[in-house]
Amino acid sequence: MLLLLAPTGARRTSRGRGVRPYGTLARVVQASESMSDAPELLAAVAAGDQDAFARLYDQLERPVFGTCVGVLRDPDHAAEVAQEVWVEVWRTADRFDATRGSARTWVVTLAHRRAVDRVRSVQAQRDRDQRVLDESGERPFDVVADEVENMLEQVRVRDCLQTLTETQHRAVVLAYYGGKTYREVADTLGAALPTVKSRIRDGLLRLKDCLGVAA
C-alpha cells in the first residue's frame, strides 16, 4: 500500500512541471493555522479572484490531497477527487463562515466529505455489480489502521490516536479513514449503535485535548 504511494509521488514530481519546494519547513508553516491568511483568501476567491485561489491552493494542496489519499488510498483516484474538491471550493467559497471554524478546516472537511462520497458510491456500484466478492470485501480494522497510520507524517497524531481506548480508536479510524458510517462501524465492531456514537465523540474529544486543537 505504502509502496504504492511513495514511488508514484516521487516519479511524478521528477517529471512534469518540476518540483515545487515543499520541504519540512513549508510543512511546519502550513501546519500553523494562526499564520494562515486562508480566510482572507477564501473571501477573495468568493469574489472571483483567481490569484487568491492559486495562493489558497498552494497553502492547502497537501492537506486536501492527503485527506483524499487517507480515505481513498489510491493516488490517481485521490487526485481526481481532489480536483473536484478544488472546483467546489471555487464555486462555494462564499459559504465559508469564519464563525463556524477555520478556513483550513472548511476546505479539508469538504475534501473528506467528497472522498467519502466517492468511496460509498464506488462501493454501492460494486455491491450492485458483484455481490460475490462481498465476503472478501470487509476491511478489518487492522488493515485500515495499518495502512493509514503508517502514512501519518505527524507523529503526534499517531501518538494521540494511541491514547484512545481500543473502541474509540477503532471507531474513529474506521469512520474517518475507512469511510464507514457509524452504523457500519457498529456492525464491524459488533457494538451497539449508541456505544459507537459516543465512542466516536469521546475519542475525538480526547484527540482534541491530546493535540491541543483550538477550535
Next chain:
Amino acid sequence: MSENDGVRADDPRDLLGAYALDAVDDVERRAVERLVADDDEAADELRSLQAVAARLGESVRAEPPAALRASVLAAIAAEASDGSRAPRHAAATDQPPAASSTEARPTPDEQAPHPAPVSHRPRGAQRWWSLAAAVVVGAAVPSAIAVQQHQRAEHATTQQQALADVLRDPSAVLAHGEVQGGGTATAVLTDDDALFSATGLPSLSDGKVYQLWVVSKDAAASAGVLSADGGSVRQLAGDFASGDALAMTVEPAGGSEQPTTTPLVVLSAS
C-alpha cells in the same frame, strides 16, 4: 437511551462526532445541520470536532501529483471565463453555515480542464491531462476498488504504475468504438503500451470468454483473456507498438492462440 438501538429517531446531538467524521447518512446529516443552525452550543462542539477530524486527514503523507495544480487552475480559469459560475450565485441558496459543503455537487463535465492561459505546461501536456481525467474515471476506479477491497497490493501497484505510465505518455491517443453486440470500448494507445477498457458488454454463455489481441500488420498476438466484471473489462497490453491496433474477440474458455472469430471491435490510433 436504549442500548438496543435500531431506530434512528435519536437526539441529533449524539451524532455530532459521527457527523464530523462524515459517518452519518443523509437524513442524519440534515438533522445535525438543523440542530447546529440554531443551537450555538452544539455548533461550538461541532466546530471543535471538525477541527480535530481535519487534523486526521491533513496529517496523511502524500505528494500531490505535479499535474494537479495546472489542471485545477485551468478548470477554475475556464469556469471564470464562461461566466456561468459565480460564487455569489451560490449565495442565493439557503445553506446552513455548518453544512457548508453538503449541497454543492460536483459536476464532472465542468471539471474537465480546458487549455487555459494559466497553464505552465505546453499544450500537449494539458491535453494529456484531459485525456487522463477522462480515462481515469473508467480505469482507475476499479483499480482503487481492488486496492481497497482486496489488498492485492503488489498486483495493484503494478497495475497502477502501468496505468500511470500510459496516461503520462505524451504519445497517448484515445480511441473509441462501439462493440458489436453491445457495449463500448475505449483505449489509450501509446508508442509502446495500450490500455483497453470496455463497458456494457453482454455476458457470454458458459465456455466463452472475451480475449484481447494486439494486431500488427499481419499478425495477432494475444494480450490476454479478459475477466468481465459486471460487463466491464480492462486490460493493459504491454507489447504494443505504434501503428498496431487492439481487437477483441470471443474465444473458447481459456483463450486461443490465434483469433478464431471476427473481432467485435477494433481500435487503432488512425
